[in-house]
Amino acid sequence: MTDTPDTPARPLLDATQARLLGCLVEKEATTPDTYPLTVNAAQSAANQKTARDPLMNLDAGNVQHALRQLETMGLARQHFSSRADRYEHRLQAALDLTRQQTVVLALLLLRGPQTLAELVTRAERLHRFGDADEARHAIERLQQRELLVVLPRASGQREDRYMHLLCGDVDGAALAAAFASSGAAPAGAASHDPALAERVAQLETAVAELRAELDALRG
Known part of the structure; x- marks a missing residue:
């Protein structure tokens, strides 16, 4: 694929990053009261035993590292607070999607x-x-x-x-x-x-x- 200024490049994610990005999009719609997600909430979402394939068992350290990598790629954004850092997805904006x-x-x-x-x-x-x-x-x-x-x-x-x-x-x-x-x-x-x-x-x-x-x- 030849990218132009109007066509964002396709990112390349690992399995953990992909799972967390999907979770951020899902929870934005299904649990708006607790979105953006804390690292713990993102970990729980990623490790759900339903509506997930394959099943994962990610620890908090891996989750936090992957969220920071997504932020570096422009696919997530961190919100700082006095209680806990939270993350929101930027998938739609970053790739210019509907x-x-x-x-x-x-x-x-x-x-x-x-x-x-x-x-x-x-x-x-x-x-x-x-x-x-x-x-x-x-x-x-x-x-x-x-x-x-x-x-x-x-x-x-x-x-x-x-x-x-x-x-x-x-x-x-x-x-x-x-x-x-x-x-x-x-x-x-x-x-x-x-x-x-x-x-x-x-x-x-x-x-x-x-x-x-x-x-x-x-x-």
Whole structure:
């Protein structure tokens, strides 16, 4: 991709930075009362056991270091206070994205490859897409800017899956083969009743967010 003054360069993140950036975007929408996030709240968000793929177990030191690196890249901004330093994302501004595009990227950062239907459903608490076409348009614009890629379809798969490129280029064929060999959807997706499983995941996420809020208040 040839960058022009009007096209911000694509950042290159490691897995920890990617997870935290996605968390900052998510919590801005879902827990506005405790946003920007403290390091402890960001750690709790990154280590959630629901709505995350893969699962992580990051310590506070790694989280703080990654947040500072995101700030250096212009993707996060630190707020200083007498009680605890807090961080907010700058993803939308830094890459000149729409809200729709920002939400799609955040979901991919948090949960890995997903279909259009999964993205629309899971975006509900961050941004309610008017219809699938609105989400598809955001995906197409991200693809044009080489921030997202369409993965090859796995054997028996009827829908395309999409993956962000903020951690560099991906081996689409290998990912497709992994889906095919597992015979199941990615972690967090449902095999029998997707709508019910997603509602359960949302409830579990809400509980995790309440715990993070309590941790933040105690901190």
